[in-house]
Amino acid sequence: MGVVVVLLVVLAGVGVAGGVGAIVVNQNHPDRVVELQQQAEPEVIDYGSR
Amino acid sequence: MRPNGLKLYATCAGLTLAVLAPVLMPGYVLVYDMVFTPRQPLNAVAFGLSEALPRAVPVDAVVALATLVVPGQLVQKLALAAIFFVGALGAGKLVPTDKTGVRIVAAVAYTWNAYVAERLFLGHWTLLLGYAALPWVAMAGLRMRANEPRAWTRLVLTMLPAVLSAPGGLLALGTALATAGRRKVLPVLGIGVVLNAPWWVPSLLHSGLSDPAGVTAFSARAENWGGPVLSVLGLGGVWNGEVVPISRTNPVLPVITVVLTVAALLGLRELARRMPATRNLTILGAIGVLLAVIATLPGGATAMTAAIEHVPGAGLLRDGQKWVAWWALPFAIGLAVITERLNARMLVAVLLMGLLPDLAWGGFGRLEPVDYPADWARVRELLDDQPGDVAVLPLSAFRRFDWNDRRTQLDPAPRYLPGTTVADDALSVGGRLIAGEDPRAARLRAHDYTGISWVLVEYGTPGRADENLLKRLEKVYDGPELALYKVPGVPPAAPNGPPVAPVVLAWIAAGSLICVSLLWRRLLVGRFAPPQREE
Structure with a gap:
């Protein structure tokens, strides 16, 4: 019983995390970053930016 | 339990x-610095025995050994x-x-x-x-x-x-x-x-400093x-x-x-x-x-x-x-x-x-598994058992391929191809260039291909390959993703890394400590030790 409760709580956590994450990611439209990169591809690819 | x-x-x-x-x-x-390949080469670079600073030692050697069986x-x-x-x-x-x-x-x-x-x-x-x-x-x-x-x-x-x-x-x-x-x-x-010796010994044997x-x-x-x-x-x-x-x-x-x-x-x-x-x-x-x-x-x-x-x-x-x-x-x-x-x-x-x-x-x-295009396996087959080092173009440490949804990723060539691959190791952060640490990559940037026997060109990623250089080479393979060129008349490069003996000793020391620990815990040797208080 206890294990089931824990699993349910973990699943709930994942559900909350997943749901909120999906909304956040969708709102911020991550493909926009890729689109901008593709518009002006540099000769040397950035390792990252600050 | x-x-x-x-x-x-x-x-x-x-x-x-x-x-x-x-x-x-x-x-x-x-993605970024994470590169895995079907079978990573077990070469001198993996043990820190190349001119470059041993930044992926000993993990490259361990992964190479693991991919021999898995x-x-x-x-x-x-x-x-x-x-x-x-x-x-x-x-x-x-x-x-x-x-x-x-x-x-x-x-x-x-x-x-x-x-x-x-x-x-x-x-x-x-x-x-x-x-x-x-x-x-x-x-x-x-x-x-x-x-x-x-x-x-x-x-x-x-x-x-x-x-x-x-x-x-x-x-x-x-x-x-x-x-x-x-x-x-x-x-x-x-x-x-002792356990860290496989990376700090070759690091000490290199004289290179990082770009401030x-x-x-x-x-x-x-x-x-x-x-x-x-x-x-x-x-x-x-x-x-x-x-x-x-x-x-x-x-x-x-x-x-x-x-x-x-x-x-x-x-x-x-x-x-x-x-x-x-x-x-x-x-x-x-x-x-x-x-x-x-x-x-x-x-x-x-x-x-x-x-x-x-x-x-x-x-x-x-x-x-x-x-x-x-x-x-x-x-x-x-x-x-x-x-x-x-x-x-x-x-x-x-x-x-x-x-x-x-x-x-x-x-x-952000993390999504993809398959390497077939060209990669084909080029690896062509280079199997062939002597000589491979230079990779375009000169850039990172790649963005369509087949990986244009994620920024480290060039997989050094860990995919057999033998030694020389790739650019200069890093660009927000357009600002941070110098690399591999003298051979620096020579490539200066168009000095001394000691290079093969040139691999990766398509579909930003950057250009020097067409004048490629015209002088013999094309061995040309696929949709990769092209392989042979540099005529260049002998295989001689290893020019740190001395081998200290690095081998470092590996022996670390390996011995691990073996003794296992023996001490699991086999007869450990039974001579006093009994444990609690376990």
Whole structure:
């Protein structure tokens, strides 16, 4: 019983995390970053930016 | 197994699946520094015996050996799963409590946080393997402190995942020193020095210094209005803004970070009554935070620049946020202990996950397995058993291929092709170039192809190959993704790395220590040791 409760709580956590994450990611439209990169591809690819 | 133990294991498995479920599909996750290939070459570079600074030693050699028997994608999935499962389980077990809920909070706090998310999305899986080992190293250190027989063998074995990389090895050594106490400094140092020898010996044999421009480029970054110090205290602050989860810009986060930090410190005060070395772990955490933010403090960048300009190996300090791992452990167990008096411990665990929802499901598209195009296997076949080094064009350390959804990824050629591959190692951060450390790559940038027998051109990624150069070469293969050229008349390059003998001795020393530890624990030899107090 206890294990089931824990699993349910973990699943709930994942559900909350997943749901909120999906909304956040969708709102911020991550493909926009890729689109901008593709518009002006540099000769040397950035390792990252600050 | 006790029922409450089962709950902890179930939580660790749940955390692992919550992050890595999409990663477990067939294929290779190729993102930033994380490169896995079907079969990694076991060459001189993997042992630090090339001209370049040995930055991926000994992990490249270990992965190469592993992929001799297991496909590379399985090695990758096992390594990534171990980060979450082993790390969470270790943090949970480290807390001295009889309440499983408290252990679960520690497990969640240690693995579901910004440090793990940012380093995972940056592809720093070896660093994270070391991170996952830290709670186990701490437990082994505490056993040494208590003079338990054969505890040193446990320390050797728990440090193994960490010593795959230089930062991981140092993180583990610091944790072991903090937990084992003053009276065990010498044996712990001895173990640390020997186990880390496969990377520090070849590093000492190289005379190269790192580019000091990396100090500011790789310094901790403010993720919200709280600035770099609060970002780091909340276990975030990695230099690369592209890998930072969007939830880290949450405007409430600095306040929550202060609350959680105070709660963790109160928990550590309570924990100090039950667990020796709590104070040392807290001090180590403070050192980690200081190292992480030092380049952002007045005068800190100047001091670090001077160190990197003049001290070989000081380049290790330039991405200082990685040392926050030392704070993550006391933070997680302190936070867990403070929840001991709460009835809603599970709620705390769920809330910790809710603060960073975008770590779930492989970061929602950040980590996604892909297959290498068939050209890669074809070129590898052509180069099998062929002597000579391969130069890779376009000259750029990173790639963006359509077949990997144009994610930024390290060039896979050095780990895919047999033999030695010379690729550019200069790094561009926000358009600012940070010089590389491989003299052979520097010669390629100067159009000097001395000692190169083959040229591989990768298509579909930014950058150009020198057409005038290619016209002078013999085309051996031309596919949709790759072209291979033979350089006529060039003899195979002679190895020009550090002397082999010290490096071999380093591997023998580390290997011997591991073997003796295993024998001492498992076989007859260990039976001559005094009986254990408790196990």
